[in-house]
Amino acid sequence: xxxxxxxxxxxxxxxxxPKWLGKCPSCGAWNTFDELVVAKKGSSVAAAVTSxxxxxxxxxxxQDIKTGETKRxxxxxxxVNRVLGGGLVPGSIILVGGEPGIGKSTLALxxxxxxxxxxxxxxxxxxxxxxIKMRAERLGIHNxxxxxxxxxxxxxxxxxxxxxxxDMVVVDSIQTIYTDLVDASAGSVSxxxxxxxxxxxxxxxxxxxxxxxxxxxxxxxxxxxxxLEHIVDVVLQFEGDGNNTYRILRGIxxxxxxxxxxxxxxxxxxxxxxxxxxxxxxxxHYDEPLSGIAVAATVDGIRPYxxxxxxxxxxxxxxTPQRNxxxxxSRRMNMLLAILEKRVGLKMFQKDVFLNFAGGFKVSDPGxxxxxxxxxxxxxxxxxxxxxxxxxxxxGLSGExxxxxxxxxxxxxxxxxxxxxxxVSGYASLPxxxxxxxxIARINTVSELAxxxxxxxxxx
Ligand code: TYD
Ligand code: MG
Numbered sequence: 001x002x003x004x005x006x007x008x009x010x011x012x013x014x015x016x017x018p019k020w021l022g023k024c025p026s027c028g029a030w031n032t033f034d035e036l037v038v039a040k041k042g043s044s045v046a047a048a049v050t051s052x053x054x055x056x057x058x059x060x061x062x063q064d065i066k067t068g069e070t071k072r073x074x075x076x077x078x079x080v081n082r083v084l085g086g087g088l089v090p091g092s093i094i095l096v097g098g099e100p101g102i103g104k105s106t107l108a109l110x111x112x113x114x115x116x117x118x119x120x121x122x123x124x125x126x127x128x129x130x131x132i133k134m135r136a137e138r139l140g141i142h143n144x145x146x147x148x149x150x151x152x153x154x155x156x157x158x159x160x161x162x163x164x165x166x167d168m169v170v171v172d173s174i175q176t177i178y179t180d181l182v183d184a185s186a187g188s189v190s191x192x193x194x195x196x197x198x199x200x201x202x203x204x205x206x207x208x209x210x211x212x213x214x215x216x217x218x219x220x221x222x223x224x225x226x227x228l229e230h231i232v233d234v235v236l237q238f239e240g241d242g243n244n245t246y247r248i249l250r251g252i253x254x255x256x257x258x259x260x261x262x263x264x265x266x267x268x269x270x271x272x273x274x275x276x277x278x279x280x281x282x283x284x285h286y287d288e289p290l291s292g293i294a295v296a297a298t299v300d301g302i303r304p305y306x307x308x309x310x311x312x313x314x315x316x317x318x319x320t321p322q323r324n325x326x327x328x329x330s331r332r333m334n335m336l337l338a339i340l341e342k343r344v345g346l347k348m349f350q351k352d353v354f355l356n357f358a359g360g361f362k363v364s365d366p367g368x369x370x371x372x373x374x375x376x377x378x379x380x381x382x383x384x385x386x387x388x389x390x391x392x393x394x395x396g397l398s399g400e401x402x403x404x405x406x407x408x409x410x411x412x413x414x415x416x417x418x419x420x421x422x423x424v425s426g427y428a429s430l431p432x433x434x435x436x437x438x439x440i441a442r443i444n445t446v447s448e449l450a451x452x453x454x455x456x457x458x459x460x
Contacts, residue, residue: 009036009189014227034189037182073168073209076114079265079274080107083236083249085257088168091207092256093200095174095228096249097214098238103247104213106271107238108170109135111211112146119145121166125152125176125186139271152186154179154195158202166208171199173213174228189227196231229253240267241327244360246281247272250301260301279306279417282358289387292379294453296371297392297410297422298363304406304413306390308358309368311375316352325355327362328372336373336395343399344447346380367404369395370423373446374453385453388420393428399446403428411435423452 008017011034015026023030072087081087084094098104105127112122113136120143124132132148147164151157154177161169171177177195178186185191196212203210214228216237229235233255240247249263264275275281283295283306292311297304316322325333333355341348353376357363370393378385392410394402404410407428414422415438426442441452 007036008033009193009227011189014230035184036193037184037190073118074116075111075118076116077111077274078276079249079263080111083251083254083257083261083263084234085251085254085261088209089233089256090209091203092233093196093203093210093212093231094234094236095212095214095232096236096238097216099216101242102238102240103265103267103272104238105172106135106139106267107249107265108172108211108213110139110141110271112168112170113139113141113143115141115143117145118167119164120147120168120170121161121164122146122148123157123160123169123171123177124148124150126172138269141271152176152178154198158198161202161206161208165206169199169203169208169210171210171212173215175215193227193231196228200231239362241360241362246275246359246361248300248361258302262301262303278303279413282307282361283417284308284358289384291382291384292375294371294374294378294385295390295419296365296368297390297414297419298365298368298371299404299406299410300363300365302406304409306413306417306419307361307363307368307371309371309375310356310358311372311379312354313351313376313379316350321349322352322354324353327357327360328355328368329364332369333372335397336369337376339395339397339399339446340373340376343445344450346377351380365404366394367392367407367410369393370401370404370446370449374423374449377450377453381454383454383457386421386455386457388418389453390414390419390422391424392422393425393443395446401425401427401443401446401449411438411440414438421452423449 008020010024010027010029011032012029013024013027015024020033024032071090075081075088096104112120129148129150136142149160174192174196175187178191179194182190182194199210235253237250237252238247239250245267247265247267251259251261253259264278265272266275294309296307296309298307323330323334337348337353340346355372370391373395374385374391392404392407394404396402403425407424408431411422412435415435419438421439421441423441423443426444430440443449
């Protein structure tokens with residue numbers, strides 16, 4: 001075996017150093033250096049396997065570069081195609097990260113078995129072949145072209161890739177794969193780095209797209225070095241609340257498309273279902289209008305959808321009122337309540353306030369402010385908000401209503417779903433063309449809001 005040279009690498013940013021350091025000079029983090037066992041130059045499987053396959057590039061002028069449409073492969077799952085930027089790019093390497101149990105393996109197997117005409121090599125280092133078979137039966141889909149391979153040694157995986165020549169490879173998970181050339185345990189920085197770069201070289205050399213599944217640590221970062229994120233072309237994060245069925249696949253990095261795109265899924269008995277129209281599932285339909293419910297026209301990344309905000313305002317039983325927000329930043333909620341107190345004159349200091357979003361969604365869109373305040377007002381006065389009303393706007397400390405980013409898209413989404421009226425900031429630049437079927441109400445301060453929420457309602 002090749003003689004190994006030692007180096008140290010920062011787990012946070014991937015900074016290399018010849019000696020162990022207490023503090024990283026690059027990112028400033030403490031105690032993040034791990035020993036990296038560097039495989040001897042030229043001995044890497046990657047070099048041996050693919051150096052001949054990589055086409056030689058020549059320097060050329062930008063105007064001489066032939067563009068030709070990048071061919072996108074339809075992966076057979078609309079929401080995954082969407083986050084990838086319209087399909088899979090040949091030779092790309094995609095990292096899917098997520099917490100344990102969120103559904104990464106389910107998604108991976110669904111992609112492998114999808115009816116997409118791709119011959120997929122599904123490599124699992126975590127589950128036995130029987131377990132995979134059981135899951136496939138549960139999903140109820142089968143693709144004759146898909147082969148399952150339970151292996152953790154990288155050299156064997158590459159050898160199978162070269163023998164089978166699959167159209168797509170799925171590796172579940174990168175933390176279980178190891179190479180003999182690096183004398184460290186699987187899941188260590190050294191192993192992850194070496195294995196990922198070898199897979200990258202295979203992907204680029206052969207034009208085969210590879211999905212890599214990666215675990216996420218409690219802090220929410222992909223376990224192993226940040227280096228992994230630098231190596232791959234696309235980083236997708238699979239998020240969701242274990243108690244809820246909705247899952248979001250979020251683009252964190254994408255060399256071939258919009259980064260902030262999201263895909264929405266629902267985890268059902270028979271696997272993940274693409275939710276092409278999140279607004280429709282997130283809006284509940286009530287027989288009778290209820291107080292404390294407002295509809296926000298929100299944007300997550302670049303995708304607009306409508307979301308139901310629920311608030312409960314009740315008389316505080318103790319000296320210090322309780323404030324509780326689920327899926328929303330509670331400091332932001334407290335700020336909005338203070339604005340209501342100061343600018344609208346509501347006695348919020350005597351009230352307990354609870355806030356919640358339908359579907360267990362977590363959102364951090366500043367444009368939600370208006371809907372949060374509207375839900376609180378509705379519960380405070382115990383009056384339902386007029387039907388067919390949506391809201392989108394940010395609220396400033398002096399109670400001014402500022403335009404929400406992408407207001408135009410929010411209005412279109414509300415109109416598409418049949419909303420009759422939307423309240424936005426008076427400072428928002430409005431669409432040049434009138435959007436059909438929806439009235440746009442513009443307000444400049446939060447004190448004007450109530451007028452629109454309860455317009456035309458009888459006062460008892
Ligand atoms: P899994 O894909 O194993 O998660 P990960 O690979 O991210 O650790 O999915 C785990 C959960 O998903 C498990 O608790 C059961 C649930 N599940 C369903 O609800 N429906 C299904 O069809 C499948 C396959 C799993
Ligand atoms: Mg798994």
